[in-house]
Structures are given as C-alpha cells and as structure tokens.
Amino acid sequence: MVASGYGLWVNWSGDLNPSIIQTFQDYGGLHLATERGQALWFFFSTDVFLALARLEIWGKFNRLPVFAQVFSAKLLFSSKREINLSVDTVLAAQTAIVPDEFEVWVHPRAREDGKGLPGLTFEEHKPYTGLASAEWSLLHADSRLPYQSSLGWYGVLKPLGNPLEKGFQAGWREFFKEVEQAFQRLKIKFMLFENYVFFQVDNLRTLRLWCKEYLHLIGSLKEEAPERYWPCVQALVDRKGLNFNNELHKKVRLDWDQLVPDFPHMSYRNAYLLGEGFEVHDTRFNADSSSVDDWCNINLTLSDSDTIGILPVDISNRLVAGAHNYCFYCGLRTHEPAACPTRHFEDLDTSIWNKVAAMDFETINTGFRTIDAALQGDVHEGVKTVLGREGLDNVLLRAVFSVTDTFQLRMMRRMWLARGKEYPKGVDELAPKDDNPIWGTLNTMLAGELIPAEKELQQVVIRFPRDFRSRTINGFIAMERGDLIRAQQLWKEGESFSTSPLLQAYHVFLQGRNLEIQGRFQQASNMYKQVLRLCPQWLEALYRQAVCQVKMGFADQAMGFLLGLIDKDPHMFNRVLLDPEMERGHIQILSALNVPWTETEAKAGQMRDGLEKLRLDIATWFPEEHPFAEQALARISRLLQLAQVKNFVPFMGLLQGRERLDRDMQMRINQEARDLKQKFKYYLDRLAYIRDEAAWFPFPGILIEFNKQYNMCAANLNWALKTHFQVAETFKRAQKMAEVEEERLKLLETRLRFLRVVRDATLFMLIMGKTFFWLELAFMLLTLIGLPLTIYYGQTIMADWATDLVVKQKWQIQKGLILILSVLALGVAALRTAVVFEKVREKLFRKARGLG
Structure with missing residues (x-):
C-alpha cells in the first residue's frame, strides 16, 4: 500500500516538550522514528499545517527551540505492514541547526497545498546552510483563528441476530446500557434508530479512548458478566462528505454481514493513526488491500488490554450545560451572575476539599447522578433543593461552587477584613467588622436591588473617597448589570487604593476573571501572572492560567500547569475533576490525569502492603511500651485508614505519611543510637570510678x-x-x-x-x-x-x-x-x-x- 501525504522532520535541543508530541498525534500525525534530538512524522492530510499553526501560536508565548520542516512524501506499507517513508534523496541528506524559537520551514510543493487554509501565510526565506536547495518558506499563523483539526468520524454499531426474538431484545437491551454509559463517560453524541446506534467522534484522542473503552468492555463482559454481553459489529468512517442522520448506515459502502463481531472496523489510515496499543488485522474484503482507505479491524495489544486510559468521573450534564455564558461567580452556564447561588454564601468552606478527598470515583459519580436527577425540572429550584439538604450531593455541589470561590462575594467579605499582606496568611488574619455603611450596601446588593445599592455607594464614596471597598462592590454591581468595561475600571481603581499586596492581587484577580469570561484568555493569563508577582504563594492564579489554556483549546499544554499544581497541592487533582469550566478539555484532562492516578494507585498499593511490614519492623527496633513505638503504630493505623479510600488525595497522604514515618523512624533510631553511646560512655566512667574505689x-x-x-x-x-x-x-x-x-x-x-x-x-x-x-x-x-x-x-x-x-x-x-x-x-x-x-x-x- 502507498499513501501520499506530508513528511514532517522535527529537530530540537534539550528535552522535547511532550505537548508537541501530543499535538502531532491529535492532528493525525503518524510517528515513524526518533533518534538523537530529531524525529520523523507523517501526516495523511493538510492537518499538518493546522498542528504546526497551533504550535507556532503557542511558541509565541512559550520558548520552543524546535526546527520543523514540512515536505511532500509517500508512506509505503510492506506485505507485513512494515512502514517506510519515501522522500527525495536531496531531502534525506539534509542537516539543520536548531533555532532559539519555534520555526516551520515548508517545501514549495507542500506550500501549494497549505495556501488554501485560512489564517496561514508563507514567507519565502533563504534556506539555512545544510538544507536542500529549494524555495523554502516560513510558516506564520494568525493567532485569532482556532485551527481545529479536520479529523472526525461517524460510527455505526449494529447488533447481530433477529430483532423479534426475546433473547435478542433482552441481551441487546442490557448491552446497550453498558455502551450508553461509555458514551456518556466520553461525552460522545449518539442516537438510536431501528437497533442501529449512530455516534460521532470529534477528535483522534476520543477515537483512541472509545476503541479502548469498547474493546475493554467486550472483554470484561465476556469474562465477568456474559449475560450482559451481546455480539455487535461496528464501523467507523470519516465524516467528510456524510451527514449525521439515521440513513448513515446505508451510505457507508460496506457489507455488514461480512464484519467480524466485537472488533471495530475502520480504514487502515485511521487504524494506524490510533498509534501504539492496537493491533491491526486484515478484513480480507478484497483479494489485495492496496489502499490505506481499505477496511481493517483492530484489537488491543496484550500490553494494553487491561487499561482504559481515562478516569471514570461523570459530571452531571444538567449541571454543566446551559444557554448562558460562564457565570462570573461559579463558572456554570445555567444562570446569570445576578442569580448565582453563591451570592448568599457567607464564608469560605475551608473543609470542603477534605470531604471530597474521602470519596472514591464511584461515590463521586453517585453524587452527580443524584444532582442530575434533582436538576431534571427547574435547574434553579433543583440547586436550591440540593443546597438545602445534607448529603453527598450537597457536598459535591458545594465543592463545584468552591472551585471559583476567589471570585465570589464571600471572598470579598474576607478581603474587606483581611489584616495580612501575603496569601494565604493574610486571609486568615481578620479584623473585627467595622461600622462602615458599605456593609449595608452589600445587603442591598444581595437583595437584588442594584440601582439603590449604587445610590448608596455614591454617599459612601463621598464620606470615604479613598476606601477601596466601595470600588470593589461597585465593580460587582456593574458586572451583574452586564457593564463589564465599567467593572474593569472600578476594580482597577480598587487596585490603586489597596493598602497591601494581598488586596492589590485580589483586585487584579477580579480584572483577570472579567477578561476570562469575555473570552480574552491571553489578557486574562497576563493578569493572573501579575497576581503571582504580587503574591507568589497564591496558586489559584496558576490554576486560572491552566483554565484559560483549556478554554483556548490547549488542554495538553495546560496539563503542565495542572500537574505542577497537583504536586504542590494534591487537592488540586479533585478540583480539576470537578471544575465545570474544564469542559472543553474534559476528555483530554481525564486521560492525562489517568497517568499520575495509575502511578499513585500502584504506589499506594505497595505502601499499603509495606505498612504491615513496617509495623513488624518497629517491633524489632523498639519495645511495645516505647513512646515512639506507640506513636508510630497509631500513625500506621491512620495511614491504613487512608488507604481504604480510592482517591488521589488520601493516596498521596499515604505516600507522604509513609515517607515521613520512615524518615522519623530513622531519625529516632539515629538519635537513640547516639544517646545510647553517650549513656554507655557515662556508665563506663561510673564503672571506672567503682573500680578505682574498690x-x-x-x-x-x-x-x-x-x-x-x-x-x-x-x-x-x-x-x-x-x-x-x-x-x-x-x-x-x-x-x-x-x-x-x-x-x-x-x-x-x-x-x-x-x-x-x-x-x-x-x-x-x-x-x-x-x-x-x-x-x-x-x-x-x-x-x-x-x-x-x-x-x-x-x-x-x-x-x-x-x-x-x-x-x-x-x-x-x-x-x-x-x-x-x-x-x-x-x-x-x-x-x-x-x-x-x-x-x-x-x-x-x-x-x-x-x-x-
């Protein structure tokens, strides 16, 4: 088989940013080889330009010492499915110098194919020494365009058997429930028509996850619950030229009776794009498969057959979806800021994340299902109902609202009373409430009377012209009325009247949030960086930068921020899972977080087994009545309790607690060893005196x-x-x-x-x-x-x-x-x-x- 497309030669210095590799994969790049700071990729379509355009934009804000070269090439498949890249001899003999910034060089033949893509410009440039002699061009991208990948697929799932038989109806019904849960976890849209299931997959990462999820589901049901399994055939086709409707199965040129059940069928092109972890099998529809568009089927490799690759967390769709813009206060789209439930929250819920840390994934999903059921009617009434009762759903909903508590009125109350100059100590050092009339204005605002509140503020400003609090609350009033420009100005004034770095950072935070909800994510990120300069310990600013990147579509790049935050504060793991504003990159994030989760879970299992051995070790070092032994055994009991909860935070607490216990034990042994040596020396002196006297x-x-x-x-x-x-x-x-x-x-x-x-x-x-x-x-x-x-x-x-x-x-x-x-x-x-x-x-x- 031969496939025409584009070769991509990449050179770099130092360590290559993993986001570059992930971007190439998400845009349909087929990795061919990597050696000594260079790699070779192949793209079947002009998506190579879109991928490089996104990286070129990202490189403007992040230093990327990478050289990339695009040229026309052919991919050759041998009879054993071995892959080789066919390029001109002149191109194969090139050498390149890695630049200080991200550069993309495009061969003239490939340039002609990229000129039709909006937002891309090609600047002719004299080639560097070592490059092939040609009219090379440098690629530049307009940062205002999204450059979304053109990849996308429609899938058809068809159960085998006679629909009129009871066995078919019962078996297919049970199996479809399992498939439906998989669709919901992966946020895949689907519809059911005459026992056909039609679904659409929007990107390559979701395609990989779906194939893994489906094949793993088949294997687990066959082994553990055969009564819930029903044989089905499945086909995945490129959506280009097709419409998503109930006639889709008729437009796919495929003999359904020849398909092998259980294994997804797709073109060789799509199968090889799935990358590692899959085995490609011939369907033998034709005597000879001569095109990458011919059909094949796939299965999981043995090394990857027991991993799904995504965290099983399902947030309530009714809670996240909505017709409004993101709420300034809580990030939900079910209401306007003036109707946000958080407006009436009195104080920060400092213990909420500890409560979430006591839940495993199944408990979290159960809570969200309860929330989803409560929101079936009127969403506003449903939220009030959940907040008004005790239970798992109440804790989860409050946790969702606590993700953005920095922008809520309860944080403003804290800032009005804050004595300190640094975060987080400054927020905890509160002064007593004064008799300033601003508190009455706040009550008027909470009652929904915005115009009377503004009139009261006019009198407050006359009496206290340099009080930042009047600007802060006036900014919130303007924001609720939809005047975001005035809100920005008022918070800027509040920043200038602030009396400490903490208060200045808070008002910069509000300005950044204001820009964020307007979709001006780059300006918002700059504001959050300014917050970090004023208060370096305020990790929320780093988190908001990651959220802005996710909203821009750079979920892979945002994971660098998020993983760093999780290392500093394990509670960030649960926060990312519950953040409704991460919806655009939800699948990518859950997939990326699966890596640290799997590693931590494995280490926690080892630590859990090692705690019993440590208990025996302590008994060999110290007697039972020894103070350290009693303290250490109590700590081991607490760590074993943490190990019972399948959540990232207690698992990290287990790992860190075990490390501290080992360290404390070694320090105690060393200290007591030194004390024993001194004690024995003292005993020897006493014995010498006894000897001399006797x-x-x-x-x-x-x-x-x-x-x-x-x-x-x-x-x-x-x-x-x-x-x-x-x-x-x-x-x-x-x-x-x-x-x-x-x-x-x-x-x-x-x-x-x-x-x-x-x-x-x-x-x-x-x-x-x-x-x-x-x-x-x-x-x-x-x-x-x-x-x-x-x-x-x-x-x-x-x-x-x-x-x-x-x-x-x-x-x-x-x-x-x-x-x-x-x-x-x-x-x-x-x-x-x-x-x-x-x-x-x-x-x-x-x-x-x-x-x-």
Missing part, C-alpha cells in the same frame, strides 16, 4: 560476688561501645542492656558504699593504732624513766613521805600511770587521726596512683 579494699576474699558483677558490666559496656546500632537486633539488645546495666551499676554503687565504709574504717584504725602505739611507747618510757627519777629527787629534797609512798606503792602507781597514759594516748591518737585522716588517705591514694 581496688583499695583490704579484704579481697569478700569481693568475689562484687567482682563477678563488675566483670559482667565491663564486658557488656565494652561490647556496646564497639558495636554500631544500625541493626535492629543489636539496637534493641542495647536498649535492654542499658536498662540492665543501669540497675547493675546502682547495685555496685550500693555495695561500694559499704566497701568504702569498711575500707575507711580499717584505714582509720590503722592510722589511729599507729599513733596510739607510738604515744603509748613514749608514755611507757616516760613512766619507766620518770618513776625512778621521782624517787631519787624525792629523797634529795627530803620528802620522806613522798618517797616512802612511792617505794611502798610503786606498782600500784605504775599501773595507774600506764592506764591513765594509755587512755590519754588513745584519745590523742583518735583526735589526731580524725584531723589528718583525709590528708593521709589522699596522700596514700596519690602515691599508689603514681602521682605523688
């Missing part, structure tokens, strides 16, 4: 039990100081050992006090005995010498009575003197020992230690 004990035979306890303590402390506590077994052993050795040291210190008393008493007795010995010896010598001398000198001085007394009572006197002197020696020895004991003891210790 070494002086004079009766080693009594120290057998004491030495045994000492040796055990010393061995354990030496082991602890030489061991690293990064293994659970040793860490836990060290914890128990610290308690045991603490008790052992207390026991040794208690025994040491007794040993010290015995030691000191013994030393005291030795010192006193030594002193007593020498004193006693001296007194005895004095007695032996003094008594004879007394007799001798007594006779000399003629003291006969004394001499006679001494001679006669010599032994009695000697015994008395010895007793008296012994008592005196003992007393003096005790007194001296008490005085010199500490000095002598320290001197002996110093001498023994070799210090003296």
Whole structure:
C-alpha cells in the first residue's frame, strides 16, 4: 500500500516538550522514528499545517527551540505492514541547526497545498546552510483563528441476530446500557434508530479512548458478566462528505454481514493513526488491500488490554450545560451572575476539599447522578433543593461552587477584613467588622436591588473617597448589570487604593476573571501572572492560567500547569475533576490525569502492603511500651485508614505519611543510637570510678560476688561501645542492656558504699593504732624513766613521805600511770587521726596512683 501525504522532520535541543508530541498525534500525525534530538512524522492530510499553526501560536508565548520542516512524501506499507517513508534523496541528506524559537520551514510543493487554509501565510526565506536547495518558506499563523483539526468520524454499531426474538431484545437491551454509559463517560453524541446506534467522534484522542473503552468492555463482559454481553459489529468512517442522520448506515459502502463481531472496523489510515496499543488485522474484503482507505479491524495489544486510559468521573450534564455564558461567580452556564447561588454564601468552606478527598470515583459519580436527577425540572429550584439538604450531593455541589470561590462575594467579605499582606496568611488574619455603611450596601446588593445599592455607594464614596471597598462592590454591581468595561475600571481603581499586596492581587484577580469570561484568555493569563508577582504563594492564579489554556483549546499544554499544581497541592487533582469550566478539555484532562492516578494507585498499593511490614519492623527496633513505638503504630493505623479510600488525595497522604514515618523512624533510631553511646560512655566512667574505689579494699576474699558483677558490666559496656546500632537486633539488645546495666551499676554503687565504709574504717584504725602505739611507747618510757627519777629527787629534797609512798606503792602507781597514759594516748591518737585522716588517705591514694 502507498499513501501520499506530508513528511514532517522535527529537530530540537534539550528535552522535547511532550505537548508537541501530543499535538502531532491529535492532528493525525503518524510517528515513524526518533533518534538523537530529531524525529520523523507523517501526516495523511493538510492537518499538518493546522498542528504546526497551533504550535507556532503557542511558541509565541512559550520558548520552543524546535526546527520543523514540512515536505511532500509517500508512506509505503510492506506485505507485513512494515512502514517506510519515501522522500527525495536531496531531502534525506539534509542537516539543520536548531533555532532559539519555534520555526516551520515548508517545501514549495507542500506550500501549494497549505495556501488554501485560512489564517496561514508563507514567507519565502533563504534556506539555512545544510538544507536542500529549494524555495523554502516560513510558516506564520494568525493567532485569532482556532485551527481545529479536520479529523472526525461517524460510527455505526449494529447488533447481530433477529430483532423479534426475546433473547435478542433482552441481551441487546442490557448491552446497550453498558455502551450508553461509555458514551456518556466520553461525552460522545449518539442516537438510536431501528437497533442501529449512530455516534460521532470529534477528535483522534476520543477515537483512541472509545476503541479502548469498547474493546475493554467486550472483554470484561465476556469474562465477568456474559449475560450482559451481546455480539455487535461496528464501523467507523470519516465524516467528510456524510451527514449525521439515521440513513448513515446505508451510505457507508460496506457489507455488514461480512464484519467480524466485537472488533471495530475502520480504514487502515485511521487504524494506524490510533498509534501504539492496537493491533491491526486484515478484513480480507478484497483479494489485495492496496489502499490505506481499505477496511481493517483492530484489537488491543496484550500490553494494553487491561487499561482504559481515562478516569471514570461523570459530571452531571444538567449541571454543566446551559444557554448562558460562564457565570462570573461559579463558572456554570445555567444562570446569570445576578442569580448565582453563591451570592448568599457567607464564608469560605475551608473543609470542603477534605470531604471530597474521602470519596472514591464511584461515590463521586453517585453524587452527580443524584444532582442530575434533582436538576431534571427547574435547574434553579433543583440547586436550591440540593443546597438545602445534607448529603453527598450537597457536598459535591458545594465543592463545584468552591472551585471559583476567589471570585465570589464571600471572598470579598474576607478581603474587606483581611489584616495580612501575603496569601494565604493574610486571609486568615481578620479584623473585627467595622461600622462602615458599605456593609449595608452589600445587603442591598444581595437583595437584588442594584440601582439603590449604587445610590448608596455614591454617599459612601463621598464620606470615604479613598476606601477601596466601595470600588470593589461597585465593580460587582456593574458586572451583574452586564457593564463589564465599567467593572474593569472600578476594580482597577480598587487596585490603586489597596493598602497591601494581598488586596492589590485580589483586585487584579477580579480584572483577570472579567477578561476570562469575555473570552480574552491571553489578557486574562497576563493578569493572573501579575497576581503571582504580587503574591507568589497564591496558586489559584496558576490554576486560572491552566483554565484559560483549556478554554483556548490547549488542554495538553495546560496539563503542565495542572500537574505542577497537583504536586504542590494534591487537592488540586479533585478540583480539576470537578471544575465545570474544564469542559472543553474534559476528555483530554481525564486521560492525562489517568497517568499520575495509575502511578499513585500502584504506589499506594505497595505502601499499603509495606505498612504491615513496617509495623513488624518497629517491633524489632523498639519495645511495645516505647513512646515512639506507640506513636508510630497509631500513625500506621491512620495511614491504613487512608488507604481504604480510592482517591488521589488520601493516596498521596499515604505516600507522604509513609515517607515521613520512615524518615522519623530513622531519625529516632539515629538519635537513640547516639544517646545510647553517650549513656554507655557515662556508665563506663561510673564503672571506672567503682573500680578505682574498690581496688583499695583490704579484704579481697569478700569481693568475689562484687567482682563477678563488675566483670559482667565491663564486658557488656565494652561490647556496646564497639558495636554500631544500625541493626535492629543489636539496637534493641542495647536498649535492654542499658536498662540492665543501669540497675547493675546502682547495685555496685550500693555495695561500694559499704566497701568504702569498711575500707575507711580499717584505714582509720590503722592510722589511729599507729599513733596510739607510738604515744603509748613514749608514755611507757616516760613512766619507766620518770618513776625512778621521782624517787631519787624525792629523797634529795627530803620528802620522806613522798618517797616512802612511792617505794611502798610503786606498782600500784605504775599501773595507774600506764592506764591513765594509755587512755590519754588513745584519745590523742583518735583526735589526731580524725584531723589528718583525709590528708593521709589522699596522700596514700596519690602515691599508689603514681602521682605523688
């Protein structure tokens, strides 16, 4: 098979923006090869110019160092369906330099086909060095045009069997319910006529999703609920030249009786545009398939057979659809701003997103089905009914209204009382309500009396000429009356009268929103960028830029903003799902968000399984009564509760909570390991002191039990100081050992006090005995010498009575003197020992230690 079309050669520096690849795919690009900063694509139609035009416009606001070249080419299919691109030899030998900005070079033969497209201009330009010699042109696009892809398809689904049979009627009815739900999820329009189902697919991404959804539905029903399956044949045709009516099946040149049930049938061209994840099979309608427009059928590849690729969230159609423009306050199209239910909301609902985070997708869909049922009659009355009752639908509707609470009157009330200068702290620091008459004007406005409210404002402005609040509310009044130009001017005045960066950013926000609802999305994005310069933490401004891109049709590019926001605040995930203003890119966004959802769900499943292991790990590191163990087990229980809810926010809370728990556990182990080391060093110092004190004990035979306890303590402390506590077994052993050795040291210190008393008493007795010995010896010598001398000198001085007394009572006197002197020696020895004991003891210790 041979197909004529256009080759696209792309060169880039650095990392290629994924939005470029997605744009090429959405416009019917067939990726052929990628190597070393360059890629080759093939387009069957002039949609290649439309894709490049959109990227050229986007490149004006975002730096894209990309070189793109368009030329005529042919795509060759071998008998084995291998693809080759046929181009001129001169073109194949080119080299290119990547520019600083996005550039599109068009070959003269291809240029002729693109000239008929509105909004495109081709500027002839001298080719760079390395390009083929030809009259090359640079492509430029008018940014005012949308450049929508011309791709589109009509589909026909036909059940097999006799419509008159009961089995057909019952089986087809059940199967059609499943198909109808798939249509609603993908926002595909359809109609039923004589058991034929006609539907239209507007873009290539929806075609991919529909084929995946349908084939997955067939496989799951056959396996899980065969009673709800009914065989059908399906054909998808290009809508060009056809009308969407109940005669469509007659205008498709196809023999329905030859179609294989279950597998969608389409041209080879469309089948290959589906890209990876699909297998292409020949239908063999013709002997030889020689054209890419011949029929084939497709099936899912094995690697992609169990994935749908889109989040299963169905927002109420009656809530989103409407005949009005987007409401300034809430973004819905069911009412004018003056009739918006949010006008009467008193304060911000700060807990609403936590409530949404407790819902899984099925719960959310159930809530929206309830809302849809409530809105079947009068939408306004239905909204009041839902808001007036408690329940799941009430929470979801309030969440939808909270998506744009920055632009609502309840935020204005907050800003009037805000004390802070930065977001978000400034909104939480509120001053008490003053007696300014502006509050009465607000009540008049809420009552719907806009003209009296304006008259009251005139008096307020006279009394308070520089009060920004009068400009703020006057801007809302002008907006509700439809005078958006005056509203813009009033909010601009309010910005100039604002007294803090927070208030200035708020008024810039209102101006940006005013431009957004007028469809001036680029100017609105610039306003939101200004908000970020004033309040960098106000992520709502970044979110609104993404919404503007979605409204412009750049949903793929907006995903860069949205994924970044989701990383910073997981609640943004649910917010994107419920935002009614994302309707234009709803399918693309749900498809793109499926990637982080699938990854997070898989990680959460692994974390959920790992929490039980972590519970066991904690038990191996810490005893049950340990404070950290009790705290960690409580945190694990809370994380396991989060894992029960299939929602992105609790899953992210589970991942982040597990990471924090692991980090805290490691920090606690490291800290306690350091504390244990210090504790064991302190224990060793105490043990050394005990050793030094016990070494002086004079009766080693009594120290057998004491030495045994000492040796055990010393061995354990030496082991602890030489061991690293990064293994659970040793860490836990060290914890128990610290308690045991603490008790052992207390026991040794208690025994040491007794040993010290015995030691000191013994030393005291030795010192006193030594002193007593020498004193006693001296007194005895004095007695032996003094008594004879007394007799001798007594006779000399003629003291006969004394001499006679001494001679006669010599032994009695000697015994008395010895007793008296012994008592005196003992007393003096005790007194001296008490005085010199500490000095002598320290001197002996110093001498023994070799210090003296």
